[in-house]
Amino acid sequence: MSASQTPHGEEGVYVYEAPLRLWHWVNAFAILMLAGTGYLIGSPPPAVGGEASSSFLFGWIRYLHFVAGYVLIVGFAFRIYWVFAGNEHSRQIFLPPVWNGRFWKELWHEVLWYAMLVSEPMKCSGHNPLATLAMHFLFVWFTIFMIVTGLALYGEGAGMGSWQYDLFSSWVIPLLGQSQDVHTWHHLGMWVIICFVIIHIYAAVREDIMSKQSIISSMFSGWRTFRGNGAPRDSH
Amino acid sequence: MQQTFYEVMRRQGITRRSFLKFCSLTAASLGLGPAFAPKIAYAMESKPRIPVLWLHGLECTCCSESFIRSAHPLAKDVVLSMLSLDYDDTLMAAAGHQAEAIVDEVVEQYKGNYILAVEGNAPLNEDGMFCIIGGKPFVDQLNHAASNAKAIISWGSCASWGCVQAARPNPTRATPVHKVPGLPDKPIIKVPGCPPIPEVMTAVITYILTFEKFPELDRQGRPKMFYSQRIHDKCYRRPHFDAGQFVESFDDEGARKGYCLYKVGCKGPTTYNACSTVGWNGGLSFPIQAGHPCIGCSEDGFWDKGDFYSRLTRVHGFGIEADADRIGTTAATLIGAAAAAHAAASVVKRMREKGGNK
Numbered sequence: 239m240s241a242s243q244t245p246h247g248e249e250g251v252y253v254y255e256a257p258l259r260l261w262h263w264v265n266a267f268a269i270l271m272l273a274g275t276g277y278l279i280g281s282p283p284p285a286v287g288g289e290a291s292s293s294f295l296f297g298w299i300r301y302l303h304f305v306a307g308y309v310l311i312v313g314f315a316f317r318i319y320w321v322f323a324g325n326e327h328s329r330q331i332f333l334p335p336v337w338n339g340r341f342w343k344e345l346w347h348e349v350l351w352y353a354m355l356v357s358e359p360m361k362c363s364g365h366n367p368l369a370t371l372a373m374h375f376l377f378v379w380f381t382i383f384m385i386v387t388g389l390a391l392y393g394e395g396a397g398m399g400s401w402q403y404d405l406f407s408s409w410v411i412p413l414l415g416q417s418q419d420v421h422t423w424h425h426l427g428m429w430v431i432i433c434f435v436i437i438h439i440y441a442a443v444r445e446d447i448m449s450k451q452s453i454i455s456s457m458f459s460g461w462r463t464f465r466g467n468g469a470p471r472d473s474h
Numbered sequence: 475m476q477q478t479f480y481e482v483m484r485r486q487g488i489t490r491r492s493f494l495k496f497c498s499l500t501a502a503s504l505g506l507g508p509a510f511a512p513k514i515a516y517a518m519e520s521k522p523r524i525p526v527l528w529l530h531g532l533e534c535t536c537c538s539e540s541f542i543r544s545a546h547p548l549a550k551d552v553v554l555s556m557l558s559l560d561y562d563d564t565l566m567a568a569a570g571h572q573a574e575a576i577v578d579e580v581v582e583q584y585k586g587n588y589i590l591a592v593e594g595n596a597p598l599n600e601d602g603m604f605c606i607i608g609g610k611p612f613v614d615q616l617n618h619a620a621s622n623a624k625a626i627i628s629w630g631s632c633a634s635w636g637c638v639q640a641a642r643p644n645p646t647r648a649t650p651v652h653k654v655p656g657l658p659d660k661p662i663i664k665v666p667g668c669p670p671i672p673e674v675m676t677a678v679i680t681y682i683l684t685f686e687k688f689p690e691l692d693r694q695g696r697p698k699m700f701y702s703q704r705i706h707d708k709c710y711r712r713p714h715f716d717a718g719q720f721v722e723s724f725d726d727e728g729a730r731k732g733y734c735l736y737k738v739g740c741k742g743p744t745t746y747n748a749c750s751t752v753g754w755n756g757g758l759s760f761p762i763q764a765g766h767p768c769i770g771c772s773e774d775g776f777w778d779k780g781d782f783y784s785r786l787t788r789v790h791g792f793g794i795e796a797d798a799d800r801i802g803t804t805a806a807t808l809i810g811a812a813a814a815a816h817a818a819a820s821v822v823k824r825m826r827e828k829g830g831n832k
Contacts, residue, residue, distance in 0.1 A: 280786060280799065282737055285720040285728050295718030352816070354823050394743075398692075398702045408693050416774040417704070417744035422787040422798050429802025433809045440813040444820055 250463035251363040253327045254456060258320060262457055265313050269431060271306035275299050276428050280421075307388050314381060327364040331373035341367050351449075359449040363462050369441065376434040380427055386410060387424040391417075479518040479683070493518070500680050503673050503752070505699060517684040524683060525580050525588040527619050528562035531612045532605050532639045532648050533594025537630040538564050540669035543755070544676040563607075574608040577615065581622050589682070590623035592616065592633045596654050597646035604646040617656055625661045625688060626651060627678065631771060634666035634696075641777035652695070663688060664695040668771035671752050674700045694774075696746070705742035705768050708750040711735070724765075735762060739783040741770030 254262070278299050286293045320328050335341045344360055345367035351359040352368070360366050365373060390410035393402030394417060414420050446453040450465040477485075483493055497518065498511035528538075542565075561576045568576065580588050594612075597604035602611030620626060628651045631637040639648040652662050665678055678697055681689045689697040706712065714720070714734040721728040721735050736743070742750070745768055749760040761768055767783065770776040780788030786797035796804075 277799075282718065282720055285722055285733060285737075286718040287727075288719075290713035290717040290719060293717040293719070297716035297718075299718075354819060357827075394704060395707070397707070398698070412694055416776075417746070418741065418770065418773065418776075418779050418787055421744060422789060425786070425798035426789070426802065429798065429805055432802065432806050436806060436809050436813060440817065444817065448820060448824065 250452075250461040252460055253325075253363055253462045254460040255324055255328070256460065257316075258324060258328060259457055259460055261313050261317055261320070265310060265317075268306045268310040268313065269435065271302060272310065273428055273432060275303035275306065276425075279303060280425055304392065307385075307392070310381070311385055311389075314385060330364045330370055331378055334367075334370045334374045345371065359445070361449075361451055361464055372434070372437065376430065376437075380430050380434070384424065384427045384431065387414075387420055387427065390420055391424060477523055478521060479523055482523060483518075500677065503677050504681060514680070514684050521683060521686075524624075525584050526562075526591055526679070527577060527580055527588060527623075528565075528591040528593065529612075529616060529619055530563055530607075531592065531594030531596050531616065531632070532646070533630070533632050535564055535593070536669040537593045537632075537675070538562070540667075540672045541629075541675045542672075544672035571608075577619055581619060585622045586624055588623055589625055589627060589679075590619050590660075591627040591629055592651050593629040594632045595636060595640065595648050595650050597639070597648045598654075599645070599647040604648075613654060616651070616654060617658070620658045620660055623658075623660050625663060625682075628652065628662055628664045628666075628695075629675065630670055631666045631668045631773075631776070634664040635774040637668055638777050641775075661688060662695055663691065663697060666696060666701075666772040666774075667747060668776075670772070671700075671748055671754060673752050674748055700748040700752075701746045701772070703746065703748075703751075705745045705747055705750045705762070709742055709762060710750065711762060729765060732765070735765075735767040737785060738767050739769075739781070739785055740767035741773070741776070741779075741782075742768040745770040745773050747772040 282296060282299075286295050318332075321332050347356065347360055348366045348368040350356045364370075386406060387410060389402045390406040393400055393404075393407030394411075396402045398404075411417055411420055414423055442453045445451070446455075452461070452463045456462045480493065484490075494511070494515060497515040498508065500514055501508065501510040504510075530538075561573065561580065563573060566573060566576075594605075596602060596611075596613040596616055598613060602613040605612040607615050628634045632639065632648075633651045636644070636648055636650045639646060640650070651657065652664075663678065665675060667674070674697075677700070678689060681697075681699075689699055692698050692701060706715075709715075711732060711734045714732070715736055719728060719731075719733040720737040721733045722737060723729070724738065734740070740762065742762060749768070750762065753763075754760050769782045770779070778788075780786070780797065784797070786799060789796055789798060789801060
């Protein structure tokens with residue numbers, strides 16, 4: 239992709255289109271809400287006193303979890319649509335070019351960069367190869383895993399005959415053992431996503447400072463800009 | 475030569491009035507309308523008794539104990555007369571070779587027309603030597619008895635899933651019925667529970683007899699009419715769950731007020747059974763009503779999910795046993811620490827580069 243001018247007149251590449259940026263932040267807040275309420279579902283807050291009719295605390299926690307879950311699902315469905323409708327960068331985390339030898343060579347370069355053994359990182363308009371792989375496995379596949387197990391757990395409450403039960407609970411529960419195992423896997427999945435979030439935010443902040451290319455502001459403006467000389471050397 | 479159920483019951487001195495009462499109660503417990511009571515009565519009057527072979531593998535006899543306590547005495551009488559006439563080594567009068575001969579007799583005489591009820595399961599290690607019936611491994615008796623059966627009923631969690639004798643590390647390799655190698659291909663109805671609810675056990679048999687078909691089963695082979703909902707879905711303490719009112723420890727105010735037992739490890743939300751609707755001891759109570767959390771006894775591998783009083787499952791394979799939260803916080807802390815260390819190293823590197831540029 240040829241570099242062009244940002245609205246501020248810098249050299250840059252327009253990577254993240256507006257719908258994608260909106261999805262990113264909606265998704266981020268959904269995950270925040272899901273992890274918070276999900277943790278409380280596993281370890282509820284101290285008991286509320288009084289009559290059962292006077293409070294609906296745990297009901298609300300679960301309700302917010304389900305709402306955020308559906309927001310995430312609808313968002314993810316849109317994100318998959320955007321793989322086809324969006325620009326070439328929108329496909330990157332879904333289809334890492336693992337068959338490409340150059341991809342692995344560049345990935346090794348990024349590993350060396352994080353090991354502080356090379357002085358310059360790659361300049362990539364989209365994700366670098368290491369980030370692409372992390373996004374693909376930790377984010378894409380674990381989001382799918384959380385959606386499937388989450389709907390399976392929701393189907394238990396919705397009951398037999400509900401689409402959540404018929405499409406998800408009916409095969410996910412026997413596959414993972416029993417209901418309790420589905421809960422445990424879903425719970426572990428949350429921690430994988432949390433670990434991903436830690437790595438994601440750390441890497442974004444670090445690269446924004448260290449790699450002479452914009453990362454954080456790109457997810458607000460959509461433009462990736464490069465400090466110093468040189469346009470990105472990759473095709474993405 | 476073959477007697478009907480009705481004849482057997484009358485012979486035991488049960489009045490027609492009691493018989494009809496039993497039929498309407500059975501209809502009600504199966505969730506059927508009043509119109510089905512006469513149908514059940516008709517089936518009992520006209521159909522020949524289906525012979526049932528009731529085998530015992532590795533088990534504790536709690537299924538039998540439960541079964542003979544089916545709330546309405548008449549249900550007990552009916553089904554006991556049905557069973558004791560054939561084979562059930564804990565209940566029948568015959569013993570020794572005569573008793574064992576009955577199994578061969580039924581297998582030959584009632585080809586494809588008898589039901590095999592299995593309580594307990596078969597240990598497979600050491601050629602099945604951990605459970606010997608009449609001098610032979612139980613697994614042989616099971617395969618033989620299953621060969622001509624119309625269907626197999628797996629009573630209880632042992633036969634259905636494996637239960638305590640199959641708990642980690644399962645030294646005898648106790649194997650639930652549907653996983654026994656070489657078992658003839660027969661429809662299997664699982665009635666899990668440790669033990670199953672008495673009324674559920676008698677109702678399953680009555681249903682098969684009345685409608686001459688098997689109750690509708692879910693994907694794991696359990697009758698949907700009793701195992702399609704969780705304890706949690708119909709729990710009378712559910713309003714306390716939604717309100718966020720939990721028992722924190724067994725002697726606190728919440729426990730006295732009958733709050734939700736979720737935080738002291740109740741497995742109601744993950745357990746498919748009918749306890750919260752049918753109840754136990756004639757509908758008198760069930761564990762949660764008595765103030766104890768559900769331990770999930772009708773679920774697969776419930777012994778291996780950690781202790782009964784914690785909410786989160788123990789996850790194996792981490793050296794020490796840990797739950798999802800402990801593993802998660804450890805992983806997140808390690809990654810956070812790694813990120814912090816990496817950040818510090820990055821700062822050092824950057825300072826050094828800047829220093830070098832000067």
